[in-house]
Amino acid sequence: MTLTESPVAESEAAADADGAAAPASPAETLGAPRGLAQPFMTNDAAQVGRLFVVTSLLLGLGAAVIGALLSLGRTDAVAPDDLFGGLNSYFRMWTLYRVSFVLLVVMPLLLGLALAVVPAQVGAGNVAFPRAALASFWSWLIGAVIMIASVLAGGGWGALDGVTGNESDAMALTLLGTGMVIVALLLGAIVVATTVISLRQTGMSLLDVPPFSWSMLVTAVVWLFSLPVAIANIVVIYADLRGRQAVAFGRPESPDIWLQLDWLVEQPAVYAMAVPVLGIVFSAVGKAVDARSSRPEAILIVVGLFGLLAMGGWSQDYFTAPQDLRDGLVYVAFGLAAVVPVVATAGGVGELVMRGSKTRDRLLSTPMLGAGAALKLLGAAALVGALRVIEPLDLLETSATWSVFHGVVAAGLIAGVAALATWSQLLLGPIQQRLAVGAIVLLGAGGGLLVLADLISGFIADDPDLMALALDGNAALNGVVLIGSLLVAAGLAAALLGAVSALRQRATAVSEPA
Amino acid sequence: MFTTGFKFFFGLFGAFTAAALVYGYTTGGNHVGPISLGWKGGVGDHIGYGVLVGLAFVSLIVSLVLVSFRDADASAQARLQNLAEVLTDQPVAASFWPVVAAFGLGAAAVGLVLHPMVFVLGLALIFLSLIEWTMDAWSDRATGDRAINRELRNRIMAPIEIPVVGTLGVAVVVLAASRILLNVSKLEAVWVAGVVSALILGGAWLYASRPGLGRRLVRILGPVAALLLVVGGVLAAVAGEREFVHHEVEHHSDDTHEESGEPAVTEEGH
Numbered sequence: 010m011t012l013t014e015s016p017v018a019e020s021e022a023a024a025d026a027d028g029a030a031a032p033a034s035p036a037e038t039l040g041a042p043r044g045l046a047q048p049f050m051t052n053d054a055a056q057v058g059r060l061f062v063v064t065s066l067l068l069g070l071g072a073a074v075i076g077a078l079l080s081l082g083r084t085d086a087v088a089p090d091d092l093f094g095g096l097n098s099y100f101r102m103w104t105l106y107r108v109s110f111v112l113l114v115v116m117p118l119l120l121g122l123a124l125a126v127v128p129a130q131v132g133a134g135n136v137a138f139p140r141a142a143l144a145s146f147w148s149w150l151i152g153a154v155i156m157i158a159s160v161l162a163g164g165g166w167g168a169l170d171g172v173t174g175n176e177s178d179a180m181a182l183t184l185l186g187t188g189m190v191i192v193a194l195l196l197g198a199i200v201v202a203t204t205v206i207s208l209r210q211t212g213m214s215l216l217d218v219p220p221f222s223w224s225m226l227v228t229a230v231v232w233l234f235s236l237p238v239a240i241a242n243i244v245v246i247y248a249d250l251r252g253r254q255a256v257a258f259g260r261p262e263s264p265d266i267w268l269q270l271d272w273l274v275e276q277p278a279v280y281a282m283a284v285p286v287l288g289i290v291f292s293a294v295g296k297a298v299d300a301r302s303s304r305p306e307a308i309l310i311v312v313g314l315f316g317l318l319a320m321g322g323w324s325q326d327y328f329t330a331p332q333d334l335r336d337g338l339v340y341v342a343f344g345l346a347a348v349v350p351v352v353a354t355a356g357g358v359g360e361l362v363m364r365g366s367k368t369r370d371r372l373l374s375t376p377m378l379g380a381g382a383a384l385k386l387l388g389a390a391a392l393v394g395a396l397r398v399i400e401p402l403d404l405l406e407t408s409a410t411w412s413v414f415h416g417v418v419a420a421g422l423i424a425g426v427a428a429l430a431t432w433s434q435l436l437l438g439p440i441q442q443r444l445a446v447g448a449i450v451l452l453g454a455g456g457g458l459l460v461l462a463d464l465i466s467g468f469i470a471d472d473p474d475l476m477a478l479a480l481d482g483n484a485a486l487n488g489v490v491l492i493g494s495l496l497v498a499a500g501l502a503a504a505l506l507g508a509v510s511a512l513r514q515r516a517t518a519v520s521e522p523a
Numbered sequence: 524m525f526t527t528g529f530k531f532f533f534g535l536f537g538a539f540t541a542a543a544l545v546y547g548y549t550t551g552g553n554h555v556g557p558i559s560l561g562w563k564g565g566v567g568d569h570i571g572y573g574v575l576v577g578l579a580f581v582s583l584i585v586s587l588v589l590v591s592f593r594d595a596d597a598s599a600q601a602r603l604q605n606l607a608e609v610l611t612d613q614p615v616a617a618s619f620w621p622v623v624a625a626f627g628l629g630a631a632a633v634g635l636v637l638h639p640m641v642f643v644l645g646l647a648l649i650f651l652s653l654i655e656w657t658m659d660a661w662s663d664r665a666t667g668d669r670a671i672n673r674e675l676r677n678r679i680m681a682p683i684e685i686p687v688v689g690t691l692g693v694a695v696v697v698l699a700a701s702r703i704l705l706n707v708s709k710l711e712a713v714w715v716a717g718v719v720s721a722l723i724l725g726g727a728w729l730y731a732s733r734p735g736l737g738r739r740l741v742r743i744l745g746p747v748a749a750l751l752l753v754v755g756g757v758l759a760a761v762a763g764e765r766e767f768v769h770h771e772v773e774h775h776s777d778d779t780h781e782e783s784g785e786p787a788v789t790e791e792g793h
Contacts, residue, residue, distance in 0.1 A: 042617045050617040135614060140621045140656065147625035155632060178636050185632040193625075 050143075054124045054136035054200070057146050059437060061121025061197075062429070063512065064150060066505040069114035069422065073498035075106045080491040085484060101165035104267050105157070107274045107414065108166070111282060112190045113153050115421035116232075119285040120145075120194060122428045123201045123225040125436050130219045132210025137203035145197035152189030159183040167266035172250070180266065181250055187270075188243045191236050202229035220295075220308050221428075224288025227316035231281045238322030242269050269327045276394045276413050277343045278321020283387055283417045286424040287312050287354050290384050293376035293431045294358050298365025308357055315350035318343050344398030351391045355384060375445045379427025382453035383420045389460050390416025396464075409467030412460045419456020419497065423449050426504050429511070437508050438515030444507030448500045455496030462489040528594040532586035539579035547572045592661055615663045616673075624652035655680070699756025706759035722748075 042050040048060055079102060082089040089099040128136050136142055159165075164179030166187075172180060205218060205226040218226070246266050272278055291308055295301055302308055324340060358380070362372075371377065393412045397404040429436055430445045466486050525533075547557025547567040556564025557572065566572045627648025634642030662676035700719075704712040730741060 046617075046619075049622045050619045052615050052617045139615055140618055140660070143618075144621035144625050147622045148628055151625055151629035152632075155629060181636045182633065185635060189628060189632055192628075 049147075052135075052139045052143075054128060054139050054142045055435065057139075057142045058121040058123070058125030059512070060146050061117045061124065061149075062425070062436065063505075063508055064146075065114050065117040065121060066425075066501065066508055068109065068153065069118070070498065070501045070505055072106055072109040072114055073494065073501045075102050075109070077491065077494040077498050079103055079106055080487070080494040083487040084491055097169050100167075100169050100267075101160055101163075104166045105160045108187065108270075109157075110414075110418045111274050111279070112187070112194065113156075115282045115418055115425075116194055117149060117197075118425045119225075119228070119282065119421060120197045120201070122289075122425060122432075122436065123221075123228075123285070124197065126428070126432050127201055127204055127222045127225055128208070129432075129435055130222045131205055131208060132213060133204055133208035136200050137208055138200050141196055142200045145193050145200065147193075148196065149190055149193035152186045152193055154186075156183055156186030156190060159186060166270060167268075177250055181247060184243050184247050184250070184266075188240055191239055191243075195232060195236055198229035198232045201225050202233075216306055216309065218309075219288075220291035220305075220312065221285065221288035223309050224285045224312045224316075227312055228281065228284040231284060231316045231319050234320055235278055235281055235322045238325070239270060239273055242325070245269070265327075269325070272321060272325035272327075274414055275324070275410055276321075276397070277319055277324055277347065279414055279417050280315065280319035280347060280391075280394075281321060282421050283390075284312065284316045284319055286383050286387055286420050287315055287350070289424040289428045289431070290354060290358060290380040291361070293380040293427045294361050295365070296431055297374045297377040297380070298362055298367065298371050300361045300365030302357060302361060303364065307353075311350045311353045311357065314353075315347070318347045318350070341398045341400075345395045347391045348388075348395050351384070351388045355388065358384065375430040375440075375442055375449070376427050378446060379423050379430060379449045382449050383424040383427060386416050386423065386453065386456050386460065387420035389457070390414075390420065393460065393464050397467075402468075404467045407467035407470050408463040412463035412467060415456055415459035415463060415493075419452055419459070422497075422501065422504070423452050423456070426452070426507075429504075429508065433511065437511035438518070440507045440511040444503050444510070448503035448507060451496050451500030451503060453500075455493045455498075455500055458489050458493030458496065462486045462493060466490075526590055526594040528589035529586045532582045532589060536579050536582040536586060539575050539582055543572055543575035543579060546575055616659065616669070618656070618659050620652045620656045620659065623648055624656065627652060695753065695756075699752045699759075702756045702759040703752075705764040706762055708765060 042052075047056065051057060078092060079099070081087055082092045082099060090096060093099045093102055124136060124142055128134065159179045159182035162179045162182075163176050164181075164183035166183060167180070168176055202225075205215075205222050209215075209218065215223075215226075246269055250266070291302070291312075324343075365371070390413045393409055393416065396402055397407075397409045397413065426445055426448045429440050430442075433439050466483060469483060544557050550567030550571065552565050552567035552572070554564030556562075556566045560566070560576065627645045629645070630648060631642050631645030634640065634645050658676055658680050662672045665672045665675050704715060707715060726741070726744070729736065
């Protein structure tokens with residue numbers, strides 16, 4: 010049985026037909042809550058997925074604005090002290106920007122897509138635990154609110170000038186909010202993984218699972234093996250912070266809290282949010298050119314390999330001397346090998362295009378553009394990641410770290426927009442092509458500039474260390490970073506606008522049935 | 524008869540019990556100590572023995588729960604109830620308990636830092652959600668009929684929910700109303716109590732005389748009144764009680780306090 014022959018693919022295609030009304034899932038037809046009660050009580054995982062997508066895009070816009078302000082602080086136009094009221098506040102926003110893009114934007118965006126798309130792809134009426142999916146969203150949202158509010162109240166992940174009494178409480182709240190967000194994401198990942206494993210339609214083996222569903226299964230496994238390590242970190246930090254003297258790893262006069270958690274936003278762990286990008290790329294391109302791979306098992310292996318290389322819990326270097334871990338063979342091998350699955354994906358995409366219909370409309374369709382841009386940025390991030398672990402280049406602990414980060418984040422966001430266009434009827438509704446293309450172009454250009462500028466900054470930095478990376482450096486490159494950040498913010502605004510307008514159209518279609 | 528889940532966990536219970544006995548006797552247990560949980564004799568290494576006995580106990584409980592609910596297996600329950608058909612893959616009913624659990628988790632997190640009462644409230648919400656969620660999950664798949672499922676669930680939970688909700692409701696009303704009455708002046712308190720009593724009487728009369736209209740009104744006005752009461756109670760509690768002036772009863776002797784016992788308490792109107 011090939012993927013093209015599966016009834017699921019046919020039903021999905023039917024659901025995505027232009028102008029077709031959104032299919033009602035069994036959960037929607039049986040006693041589903043309506044109106045204001047819907048977000049609080051829904052038993053339909055697709056609804057929960059929509060909540061995740063729209064909220065994460067909204068938070069993404071906020072994070073991108075913070076990013077633009079941080080970039081402005083890197084230029085000569087405004088001093089960071091004036092911009093945020095002190096270097097410590099600048100550091101707080103600097104960490105919030107990074108953590109937000111991982112835990113509040115890209116991961117939940119892709120999880121939301123999975124909650125809506127995966128059940129349809131594997132032939133299930135709903136996810137395995139719809140109530141757990143709802144709990145996942147609300148726990149994530151409440152955790153996010155606690156996290157952001159506490160950072161704005163003087164918390165965050167450490168302080169450069171020492172932790173005072175009030176800051177200690179706010180930081181404890183930040184840590185608890187972060188932990189809550191991670192637990193919520195893990196819960197959602199378990200829901201998706203269980204759906205793929207247990208609710209596949211009869212006759213569909215794991216080898217027959219569509220690429221996106223497979224990539225989400227791999228992602229869930231990677232998160233389950235990585236994120237609990239972050240929770241353990243948080244418990245240790247919390248015990249230190251509350252003055253119990255239980256562990257005493259952190260020093261209050263330094264940003265030690267951040268240094269215990271920064272592995273989450275660095276390679277290889279940062280790739281964990283990019284695993285679904287590969288699945289979206291394969292699915293979107295296959296759908297765009299109406300072709301299926303001749304070797305679907307190769308796709309599964311490629312995605313699985315990337316997932317394996319994204320396992321990052323082991324890579325935290327706080328408890329060991331950095332040179333012991335990051336100059337080690339495993340770290341270098343992981344960094345170099347991450348390029349392989351991305352290149353293999355490019356090869357697989359090429360094969361799909363060769364086998365498929367190569368009309369102009371198909372090749373320039375929104376999903377195709379999005380898949381191409383996402384893959385290029387992910388490839389660039391993986392390449393920088395490979396350069397970063399080559400010792401003679403001396404790029405470790407430089408802004409090349411953030412080059413990888415920005416590449417992965419931008420790839421995840423673009424893949425999200427491509428997915429919204431590919432499975433429009435399953436997700437929000439028909440998204441306006443101009444907004445989707447605009448978002449992809451802006452995110453692609455912005456992400457590309459950020460990757461390039463941070464890489465070059467990494468090469469020319471003299472004395473790189475944490476915050477110094479962001480505040481020193483070449484003036485021209487800092488200007489490029491500012492432009493890149495503004496483009497990313499504009500791209501996220503376009504994506505959010507497209508998502509909201511699609512939702513409005515969907516609501517109109519539901520309220521006025523034919 | 525015995526379900527698969529029961530067999531598995533009961534087997535675990537047996538294995539852990541045997542392991543506890545062996546461990547107890549091989550680490551210094553004597554007489555019938557390991558058999559009697561240390562009542563008559565020693566159990567050997569307390570920690571290892573305690574862990575194994577604990578695991579055995581948990582396995583036994585889980586096995587009994589599973590056999591009681593037929594492993595939450597719809598087809599097994601259908602056989603037990605002689606139902607002709609059963610839907611095994613039916614959608615779950617809408618529920619607000621996941622959101623309550625999420626808010627409980629948030630409250631526990633915030634309370635851990637800010638105030639123990641908030642933490643306890645969060646834990647209580649989580650505990651309540653877990654019980655309700657578990658019962659909902661079981662009843663969703665109890666039979667193929669949603670109405671029967673709802674009835675089954677209510678048969679077990681209603682005897683617990685109604686008294687608990689009623690008690691909590693009365694407690695909230697008494698607490699909130701008392702805060703309001705203690706906050707306003709003596710005269711205003713009389714007015715508030717009178718007006719509220721009249722409203723309750725009027726509402727009850729309307730409900731009894733015109734049931735259709737009454738139900739709709741109760742659905743709309745009930746939550747609004749409850750919200751007003753709770754908000755009023757909270758605001759009054761924050762504002763504090765009105766000032767009570769302690770007037771000492773005049774006595775002929777100089778040592779009034781000692782001889783008069785408790786002083787008379789009056790209040791000064793606002």
